[in-house]
Amino acid sequence: MALHPQIAALAAQLEEMSALLRDHGDRWWSVKIDLCRNLIADSNFTGIEKFLALIGDAGGFADFELRDGEGKLLPAHVRLVELRQAARVLAERLAREERSAT
Numbered sequence: 001m002a003l004h005p006q007i008a009a010l011a012a013q014l015e016e017m018s019a020l021l022r023d024h025g026d027r028w029w030s031v032k033i034d035l036c037r038n039l040i041a042d043s044n045f046t047g048i049e050k051f052l053a054l055i056g057d058a059g060g061f062a063d064f065e066l067r068d069g070e071g072k073l074l075p076a077h078v079r080l081v082e083l084r085q086a087a088r089v090l091a092e093r094l095a096r097e098e099r100s101a102t
Contacts, residue, residue, distance in 0.1 A: 003043065006094060011041045013087040014051070017080065024066050024076055029054075032061070045098055048091050055088055 003011065014037035021030035032054055039047025054061040062084070066077040 003041070006090060007040060007043065010048070010087060010090045010094065011037050013083055013090065014040065017083040017087065020076060020080055020083065021066075024074060026064075026066070029061055029064055048094055048098070051087065051091050052095060055084065 002008075014033050018030045018033040018037065021033065033051075036047045036051040036054070039050065041047075056062070064080075066074040066080055068074055
């Protein structure tokens with residue numbers, strides 16, 4: 001069965017985000033994002049809840065920055081911020097829809 005378009009879009013955003021993180025040497029957050037993406041791709045709402053928790057906690061993924069060995073922000077950080085924001089908006093919308101349906 002095909003995924004709902006918004007769920008498929010969120011899964012794709014998370015997949016791109018995870019790949020970006022791995023490409024820049026991050027394994028910690030990429031593994032967590034992969035877990036969320038896999039759950040979402042299986043139509044498991046827990047994936048959305050886990051993702052929102054990752055970006056909602058102070059000092060969590062919302063505050064993570066891609067930096068080089070000297071502490072300078074990498075150019076790829078801009079794309080990470082874009083993906084994180086787009087995924088957050090979509091995940092929050094899906095969570096609202098889920099809550100209103102139950």
